[in-house]
Amino acid sequence: MSTPASIWRQHKKLSSYLNKIGRLLVWTKIHVAPSGFEHQTPYLVGIVQFANGEKKPLQIVDCVEENLKINQKVVTVIRKIGKAKSEDVIEYGLKVKPI
């Protein structure tokens, strides 16, 4: 899945996404997760559009679903991605939280 080298390449891209504000176009609450994400259920994932027009699929954290609105303003945060196995390198990545 995620090799040390692929995590390394990915981490290099993160600094350019810090403090980016976007709007939440649509989201879903996932109850049945793929492997590595079971400990998070249920969790929210949505599509966020940033000021430059770019759209990304991102997990939404630190929020209560009832308080989310379409076009909700969100900001990028860095969190752990999935659950690394004991011997694996930890992957950090982008998520968003509502502001």
Place this chain on the structure above:
Amino acid sequence: MIGIVSYGAYIPKYRIKPSQIAQTWGKEVEDIEKSLGVLEKAVASYDEDAITQAIESANNALLNGQIDPATIGGITIGSESHPYTVKPSSTIVAEILGMGTDYLAADLEFACKAGTAGIQLLSGLISQNKTKYVLAIGSDVAQSRPSDVLEYTASSAAAAFILGKTNTIANIVDFTSFSSDTPDFWRRDTEKFPSHAGRFTGSPAYFAHVLGASNKMLKQTKMNPADFDYAVFHMPNAKFPKEAAKKLGFTPKQLEAGFIVEQIGNPYSASSMVGLAATLDVAKMGDKIFMCSYGSGSGSDAFVFEVTDAIKTHQQMNKQTVAKQIKNKEYIDYSLIARNILTKYRI
């Protein structure tokens, strides 16, 4: 003068009350918050760790000071919950912040004073003109054995301080450190949870070192507690810092601004540092701040800071004050903690 150029703090959103933890374990719930002096503590989410918290606090520090991460030539992260035993947290944080490759990085461990040790060590790079700025972070997702009394207060937070010579918001007037080999609280290399020596953590440990370093600091600077506007001590609970302050001659009023333990618990390496951040959030030009951290094992780092006129600009820039983050909370039950235990310890 070398001093703090900018700072940032990060407190996770979730809170749990000691009474809820006590209830989970079938222990006596009555008045537990009162006896600890801790109303609730901050709990990191399942996808947060000492590294993500460090990034948040350092990001705030960079934004508040409008500082280019590439100008930071030294970084330390003090923690007792580094995600790796071998692989520095500091380089992961540096990479994600965009610090490039021109920096010295080192991870520190000294129980709850690992963060402040970094301030003292990195200031050396500044005084030697090795680099314009350095970044000292204290960050912990504090560990305790589930159902142990430590679980009521062990919490999560991070604070980051950028030091430099120019545009300081608070100068480091002086610092000192007091250390000895004292086994009050420890965790062996293959153990999951820390152990502690009960009442031994009091007088010979916390008090001996906090008083030792503080008295040394006052003597060195030829100052008295009354000369200070604020005082911040390491806060493992509400009792110890109040008692140490009293013994030294500081007043409860001086402790107020930085007394975060009641609202967020004890985030270990971030405890005194978040207390310092909370104090700087409200300080005025000319204010003198006394700080003394404590790390088990043991040692205390003491500091005297003097606030400059540049503090006002920082306060205007800072959208994430400690007070704001303390207020931005959501109560949870033990289920998040249970999940964190399961995932962290890979049971």
Place this chain on the structure above:
Amino acid sequence: MRIKVAGTGLTKFGELWNKDLLDLALEASVEAINDSRLTIHQIDAVFVANMIYGKVSGQDHLGALIASTLGIKGASFRIEGACASGGLAVHLAIQSLLAGTYKNILVVGAEKMTDSSATEIATALMGAGSQDERRAGLTFPALYALMAKAHMQKFGTTRNHMASVAIKNHYHASLNEKAQYPFEISEEKVLESPVISSPFTLFDASPITDGAGAVVLSSDSTAPGVFITGSAVATDTVDLASRKSLLEIAATKEASQKALKQAAVEIKDINVAEVHDCFTIAEILAMEDLGFCPKGMGGEFVYKGHTRLGSKLPINTSGGLKACGHPVAATGVKQIIEIAHQLQKRAGKRQVDNANIGLTHNVGGSGATVVVHVLQI
């Protein structure tokens, strides 16, 4: 083009413990070859469609494995395009026939999914998505749920509209002895089942299935029979967030327009179709994107019964992916078989009266690959 569907073979779809992938592929292939009245020696090439078998079992090289076991020594290939693998294999076989390289081709789509755990399968299927989607913890139900949410937000499509897709397809499956779930279900069942990814419940999603489907395609168009007269593929971004719009699968429009043009027919001429209902919303989107109804009206269109057996435009008489089952790479081939049988009046209890022009619609991922075929008798 006029490519003959010379023979068809289909295994039962379901949880088939006694059969491994090779067993399933061989069963369908032998049936198709026998149905074609050709001999093994007349089969010039074998195009195998499969998505995840290599990942879950460690066995690759399926083209050679299946062809050689059948005793075929000509060309063999494995084709992958996520859930569109079957349709793509048919399309590529057609291109070889049109080029004159081969005369008779066996196309077999097979998938063995039930040996693996549900989590392993969900993870394997996310290979059809993007790296960003995997990092976000997305699953295929979640990706289509996002499209469903957008559709609900924009057009007022309801969960009841979506449930009607599952209900109709289960009714069709109840008439199909090869279907995984040959029984009807109620609206309550769909709406009250556990939520897998809001707003979808378990019954908004196609199941995990073992199965294989095979066709023998021939360039010999002299004798009467069923012919593929249009075959087109279109591509869009793998990453859903990067699409221009969440409200449509643009590649469906592209591919269907091309295929219909090749066949010289219009969408209104189609009287029976198999579309890709991996999730209930997908069938609603297909109705709109293929042009059977206006954009935004797909929910009402299905809910009102306009696509049920007995109506003017029966859709997914096989039971669709939902109720017939979805052995991923086999689906595209199964769709060809179902339409061929409809046109040949071999559909038994599911027979559509006067079906003479049919269409198949096979989608890969959340819409990155779409293959459309037009069949005529």
